[in-house]
Amino acid sequence: xxxxxxxxxxxxxxxxxxxxxxxxxxxxxxxxxxxxKTRLDxxxxxxxxxxPNIFIVDKPISVNWGGASHLKSINMxxxxxxxxxxxxxxxxxxxxxxxxxxxxxxxxxxEQHSQSExxxxxxxxxxxWHGLNxxxxxxxxxxxxxxxxxxPRTKLFKILSIVSLTIQxxxxxxxxxxxxxxxxxxxxxxxxxxxGAAELYLKVIDRNAQSISHTFCSEEVCMHSIIMNSEYSSxxxxxxxxxxxxxxxxRGLPATLDIQDYDKLRSSGxxxxxxxxxxxxxxxxxxxxxxxxxTTI
Numbered sequence: 001x002x003x004x005x006x007x008x009x010x011x012x013x014x015x016x017x018x019x020x021x022x023x024x025x026x027x028x029x030x031x032x033x034x035x036x037k038t039r040l041d042x043x044x045x046x047x048x049x050x051x052p053n054i055f056i057v058d059k060p061i062s063v064n065w066g067g068a069s070h071l072k073s074i075n076m077x078x079x080x081x082x083x084x085x086x087x088x089x090x091x092x093x094x095x096x097x098x099x100x101x102x103x104x105x106x107x108x109x110x111e112q113h114s115q116s117e118x119x120x121x122x123x124x125x126x127x128x129w130h131g132l133n134x135x136x137x138x139x140x141x142x143x144x145x146x147x148x149x150x151x152p153r154t155k156l157f158k159i160l161s162i163v164s165l166t167i168q169x170x171x172x173x174x175x176x177x178x179x180x181x182x183x184x185x186x187x188x189x190x191x192x193x194x195x196g197a198a199e200l201y202l203k204v205i206d207r208n209a210q211s212i213s214h215t216f217c218s219e220e221v222c223m224h225s226i227i228m229n230s231e232y233s234s235x236x237x238x239x240x241x242x243x244x245x246x247x248x249x250x251r252g253l254p255a256t257l258d259i260q261d262y263d264k265l266r267s268s269g270x271x272x273x274x275x276x277x278x279x280x281x282x283x284x285x286x287x288x289x290x291x292x293x294x295t296t297i
Contacts, residue, residue: 004085
């Protein structure tokens with residue numbers, strides 16, 4: 001089976017180099033979008049990434065926190081992968097992820113589940129998505145958001161967002177949701193889907209491009225809603241196959257993994273882990289690399 005790994009990256013080229021090395025094989029293709037704002041940090045990485053299975057988006061965009069720009073960068077990766085390779089399975093990961101099982105085990109797993117779509121989802125409204133931006137997740141698509149217009153998380157952004165979203169509570173100002181997205185589903189950004197599901201996703205996205213402009217965290221809604229309202233829904237397995245530590249607020253949400261997470265990560269049975277950052281994650285990554293090169297994992 002051939003695999004395409006779609007990577008959205010914006011920092012830590014040292015870790016990205018190791019991630020790409022771990023994913024490289026005769027049957028893998030690697031597609032990378034590097035945030036336009038931080039592209040200069042990756043000059044050395046880009047100049048050394050000349051292998052035939054590595055594709056770096058040559059016209060990257062600036063990805064803003066919460067903005068539809070993240071979804072746009074993901075769609076660029078999906079589109080390039082479909083056009084440039086014959087991979088049967090597409091995996092969306094971030095530049096802070098890492099492979100935690102040998103590639104042969106990943107290949108074997110997806111051979112056994114060749115028709116399954118691995119997408120973590122909940123039907124909206126989702127109780128954990130609350131607040132002015134959210135409304136259980138509906139405001140993510142129904143409202144017009146400023147994240148790609150004004151620098152997010154600034155005082156001006158917060159003030160104007162409150163004003164804008166409050167005004168948009170009026171029913172007449174809400175965007176009509178695309179019928180192909182309804183009912184809405186949402187969940188983890190990261191997924192592993194078949195080529196057929198990815199092709200359908202692109203067709204629906206292209207038909208509804210205006211409906212997803214200036215949305216909020218729509219990468220956590222679009223793939224989920226499109227696939228769950230399609231013929232592929234019966235094949236969806238509700239997991240993203242990623243080990244993510246959400247129960248350690250002092251280390252961030254999600255937590256940056258370090259050596260204390262090693263035992264839980266190894267026993268999880270999952271395929272990827274996130275998030276890893278140098279130098280905090282160096283020791284646990286070295287242990288994982290030892291396992292990946294071992295026959296006992």
